Amino acid sequence: MSRGRTLRAGLIGLGAMGRHHARVLSGLEGVCLAGVSDPLASKIAPFHGVPLLNDLDDLLTLGIDYAVVATPTATHEEVGLRLAAAGVCALIEKPLAHTVDAAHRLVTAFRSRGLVAAVGHIERFNPALLSLRDRLEAGELGEVFQVATRRQGPFPNRITDVGVVKDLATHDIDLTSWVTGQDYLSVSARTISRSGRAYEDMVAVVGQLERSAVANHLVNWLSPLKERSTIVTGDLGCFVADTLTADLTFYSNGAGHTEWEALSAFRGVSEGALIRYAILKREPLQVEHERFRDAVLGLPADIVPLDHGLRTVAVSVAVLRSAHEGVTVHLSDHHRLETQKAH
Known part of the structure; x- marks a missing residue:
């Protein structure tokens, strides 16, 4: 991609963290915040002239290059898989998913399509x-x-x-x-x-x-x-x-x-x-967004890859x-048990 191209970004979720993302995206050089999707969009006050949409499908019709997922953890898998299927790059808030199996599916979905994706481990x-x-x-x-x-x-x-x-x-x-x-x-x-x-x-x-x-x-x-x-x-x-x-x-x-x-x-x-x-x-949030923007543009950028997010979910x-069990859990044994559950 050309360094001079303006990227069209979408934001999914306008809760407490979503509003921080919206603030940064609104002023991010080389990026246009094209729209925001939230189920409660009709009850949210207008945001800097950015379209507020009720559904992710409506956001996808705006031709976005990437999306920031700032929805509840339990919804990350569904939202992420829909973005991957649509060929849209994604920055997904941490934790990556609510289960190890869901995190695996997200890693596979974005990797198999060659899409840039990262987890928002802001620290x-x-x-x-x-x-x-x-x-x-x-x-x-x-x-x-x-x-x-x-x-x-x-x-x-x-x-x-x-x-x-x-x-x-x-x-x-x-x-x-x-x-x-x-x-x-x-x-x-x-x-x-x-x-x-x-x-x-x-x-x-x-x-x-x-x-x-x-x-x-x-x-x-x-x-x-x-x-x-x-x-x-x-x-x-x-x-x-x-x-x-x-x-x-x-x-x-x-x-x-x-x-x-x-x-x-x-x-x-x-x-x-x-x-x-x-x-x-x-x-930190500004730096995180700058690096993800650069990664989407194909420039060298240090982002948090999804497999690192998967590792953190597993731990x-x-x-x-x-x-819960009152025992020491060895990660190799735990990974085997989680894999068996998934199948």
Whole structure:
């Protein structure tokens, strides 16, 4: 495709996240927001002169090049498959789908038609995590020992179809694999429900990664304290990323010397220098849209491929299974069981 071509984009779903997508799409260079589809379109106030349509079929008649799917998770498969069948590229909000089998079908549908498709794992575009990943790849931490994340805040009334694992913990599952370059081998989890809904409100996860690193995730939406932190500890110290403020700090291990021979044989660390990095802070959603636009145009662009979204769905389902059965779930065994269920 020509770099100078203006792409026609469609948006499906105008809820809380959909409105953020609409805002970015409306001002995205090289893109025209051609229309928005939402079942409640007749009850929504006009949006910047963009056509509001009740049905996806009406949106497809506008000749769109790609669509952003910001509908409830349970509808991602149906909407995504209709887009793929129509030959339309898609950026699908996370999680990719509500089940592993549904995620598989989406991957197959877009891949078989050679269409550009991505998952909206927005943390991959957070400036602090982008810098963190670059520094880990450059070896600035040495061997990674542990990734610990905390993600908590007030209850979001807008979420009705999934619990905290699929809505929030999928952020941490994806970013952990992404920054470390390691898949999960096993997960052990516990959940509790306190809001009166059918889904879990809190989860604590311990995960084993491929190269012996351990992951810990504490996630809930019942806290008045809003927190988004990622701490990666390794050979040379630890990185602390605050994804609310997009700040990244490095705490180095001190080089304390001891003349006590009996202690010198034991490995330990002490507090060393602290470095706060100056990072260019661009809105993650803006960066996500720019990269997906470039990918649709055939330009080099780092997007989140659907198979990565599938991987995250598989881990999240394993987390829920672990919590339900009270066991450690090994991802290889879990994948085999899910495959058997699908057939």
